[in-house]
Amino acid sequence: MRKFSEILIVLALAVFLSAGSAFAYGTQITISDENYEGTGWYSNREDQETEVGMQANQSWDLEGWFLDGTSLTMVGGYDFVNGNQDLYSGDVFIDVDADSAIFGDIDGEKKGNFTVQETYGYDYVLDMNFNTSTYDVYQLTDTTTTITSLEWQNQGSNPWRYDAGGTLISSNNTFNYQTGLTDAETGFEGGNHNVVSGLDLSFIASDVPVEFITHFTMQCGNDNLMGQGTLAAVEAGGGGGSAATPEPATMFLLGAGLVGVAVMRKRFDKKN
Template sequence: MKNLFLIFAATLFLGIGTAYATNITIPDKNSAAETGWYGMQEDDEVEPGMAQNQAWDLEGFFLNGKMLSLVGGYDFQNGAGRWNSGDIFIDINGDAVYGDIHEGTKGNHSVQETYGYDYAIDLYWTGDIFSYNVFELDSDTWLQRAFYHQNQGSSPWRYESGGNQILNEVTGQYTANASGYDTFSGDWHNELIVDLSFLPKGSEFIAHFTMGCGNDNIMGQGTTPNPEPATMVLLGFGLIGIAGLYRKKL
């Protein structure tokens, strides 16, 4: 009976934060085409005029509670060709600048600009171990742009310097050839996962990622969990009731 009580109580607690991952991907609005690799979808889609294959495809952002997943045929660890992975940028104020193609100069230039993003999740690997730092961005922040001038709508690419570091050397999760994404096209799908616990509870956010060339640009929109007080009160009453029942059985 004691073991049954403990198992039930633990399951009740865990159930509060357990949910299926939700696809929060939004179109980057860089194409008016209806079909093909330059269409409005994100799976089997890249930016207009860019290389069209699975190795460059950024397929989706997913949110499971406070855990944000980024999925794509693109190799987030090793890159593709000479084009390395970028960082994840988060906006919580609704003022992120994205999706509009505009001309720029060629190169991964450094710019003193946040593009309206409030946080940068600086991704890196040490061997096969995936880790990240988190920076809160400000007016002194420097970021790097996507390389090709016609892909400036994919910017920013990487965090460079400035702002305020709020998390250091956090271990993330990375799975090459991940399972569970059979609804996507392509023969393989890579997945990395970061924890958004650093955001205020109940934050509505925009997420952004691209690779160095800006060949594809992925955006997501979601809300971090914010447990309602009533839910916690009901949970407390439930556990009190279970404890009382357990004592009676003794």
């Protein structure tokens, strides 16, 4: 009986600990970049993974996307602010309806960061300024130009950056940046993690749920970070959020209930 009580207490603690981790950034929405081969760093996962044949270590790793309401977060071992070996961060691209983004195992003809009149199926871009922690939002059009990834065998990582064209939706939006986070704080492996959070997707919210794909890469295309999520329908009063996101109160009640059961069981055991 004592063992039963101890198990319940451990379960309750696990609920509280997992709730704290889950609510830090929201629900993870990372998906496969569909460019993989074999096992290890080139396998079909995102944490501890880079594109096939590319540099394979934590400083090049883009690890995951999270969604909390309309707030988007990305995590990586890659240094988003300073880059790595003079290869710098790109922009965040959004495919509304998750129906046209082009990614996967795609080769090009030659190496270089080329400016092209191509959106790769994306509808919006968050034009990131990592020096000032701000970004502008543009709706992309047929005349929009973007910049490709450097490596010819990494063209599934396109686009790297927004160049010009389209319609300005908003400007000087701010985001948060954290560096030096641990595995326990992020839920990823590698020992050192950087977090870009507070990217507001409310500009694509609607009175019906909105599915979307999000994309980010660095200049060389060494890793391609893809995510797929759903924004809940915006309510009449302006509410809404990410679909299927658990409520903190629910987790609290569940944890409290488990602790209560354990305590009552212990008292019952003493009486008998």
